[in-house]
Amino acid sequence: MIYIHIPFCLRKCNYCAFNSKIGNEAEKISYVDALIEEIISRGDGSEVETIYFGGGTPTTLTLAQLEKILHAVEENFHVDERAEITIEANPGTVISIRNEELGIRNELVPNYLCGLKDLGFNRISLGVQSFDDALLKIIGRIHTSRAAIDSITLAKNFFANVSVDLMYGLPNQNLNHLRRDLELIKNLDVAHVSIYGLEIEPDTKFFELYNNNQLPLPDDDTCADMYDFITETLPAIGYRRYEISNFAKNNFESRHNIGYWTGKKYFGFGAGAHSFDGKLRTSNVRDVATYIKANVPIVEEIVTRQAAMEEFCFLGLRMIDGISAKKFYDKFDEKIFDIFGGVIKKNHQLGLLEVDGDKIFLSKRGLALGNEIFADFLL
Numbered sequence: 001m002i003y004i005h006i007p008f009c010l011r012k013c014n015y016c017a018f019n020s021k022i023g024n025e026a027e028k029i030s031y032v033d034a035l036i037e038e039i040i041s042r043g044d045g046s047e048v049e050t051i052y053f054g055g056g057t058p059t060t061l062t063l064a065q066l067e068k069i070l071h072a073v074e075e076n077f078h079v080d081e082r083a084e085i086t087i088e089a090n091p092g093t094v095i096s097i098r099n100e101e102l103g104i105r106n107e108l109v110p111n112y113l114c115g116l117k118d119l120g121f122n123r124i125s126l127g128v129q130s131f132d133d134a135l136l137k138i139i140g141r142i143h144t145s146r147a148a149i150d151s152i153t154l155a156k157n158f159f160a161n162v163s164v165d166l167m168y169g170l171p172n173q174n175l176n177h178l179r180r181d182l183e184l185i186k187n188l189d190v191a192h193v194s195i196y197g198l199e200i201e202p203d204t205k206f207f208e209l210y211n212n213n214q215l216p217l218p219d220d221d222t223c224a225d226m227y228d229f230i231t232e233t234l235p236a237i238g239y240r241r242y243e244i245s246n247f248a249k250n251n252f253e254s255r256h257n258i259g260y261w262t263g264k265k266y267f268g269f270g271a272g273a274h275s276f277d278g279k280l281r282t283s284n285v286r287d288v289a290t291y292i293k294a295n296v297p298i299v300e301e302i303v304t305r306q307a308a309m310e311e312f313c314f315l316g317l318r319m320i321d322g323i324s325a326k327k328f329y330d331k332f333d334e335k336i337f338d339i340f341g342g343v344i345k346k347n348h349q350l351g352l353l354e355v356d357g358d359k360i361f362l363s364k365r366g367l368a369l370g371n372e373i374f375a376d377f378l379l
Helices: 026-040 064-076 107-118 133-139 145-157 177-189 205-211 220-236 253-260 288-294 304-315 326-330 336-347 370-377
Strands: 004-008 047-055 079-090 123-129 161-168 193-197 240-243 247-248 267-268 275-278 280-283 298-302 353-356 359-362
Touching: 004 064, 004 220, 026 064, 026 267, 026 288, 047 253, 064 079, 064 107, 079 253, 123 133, 123 145, 145 161, 145 177, 161 177, 161 220, 177 220, 193 220, 193 298, 220 240, 240 253, 253 304, 304 326, 304 336, 304 370, 336 353, 336 370
Parallel strands: 004 047, 004 267, 047 079, 079 123, 123 161, 161 193
Antiparallel strands: 193 247, 240 247, 267 275, 275 280, 280 298, 353 359
């Protein structure tokens, strides 16, 4: 697995705490050069089944820049011919819209999507967040509802695997907004949907507004109703829930993200990117200018046997199918009930965990309280 971080955006969204920034063309050129240098220096020819370009907004780079990065990966790793290769995109960067302030180009945009396909990308993840123009303006997105719909429609001409991100718990949002969102999702017939509840993070515009009591957020009960509505409606319209926040048509689950949740090794390239080799977790320096000048990976954690057991449980439990007692024994030569029996029993009695033969998984109620349950598995 390979993750490649592209930190550039056309504008910073009001809720965003990701490692992203508005970059000029010269900075992008220097960053791509540094990224390729890192890929070459760390490439070891190992097998790669998934590549994921995240950000930021990777589609702020040119096709030529993306091609150079992919070429470096292919030259230094063995990329499986059936590899899932994903790129995240803002709808405002892949369709023809006019926005002089942000400098969004409005010519030959369909050629960009065609170019992505020609480069080898076979999955695109569109950060729609909402189909309501008023909400999009509040959260600071550069696209409109019409642009979101058009970008999905256009992307489907080039990609069978189109994923859409949706958010809930936004300022002034209500259930009617989400009813319209999911009706559009149904009609647009995308392959995959990821849902995210708004979190107020430090160093964001929303954090400042929230602390000044200027952010009209829906109350907890309304947010819970939104969550219930989304998680009940998506399966009813053909999307199988395979992870707490992810829903897919048959065979369109994100192979890359499943790799994280099942403990696979991965390389992370770019500013702030994380890597895991099975025992050692490292990260790159977050600051883009520092990364360009001299990236020195930081050792974050040596994953102990105990930590590996904990991660097996709380990451695996994110999956709807849960974790396997046999796989735990095969991996650690220990019985899961000898290590976590008390935790499992407690949450089973509370109706948050289900045990069915070899499988241990979150109940319907447990899916809404995942973080609390996961914390119990920290020995």
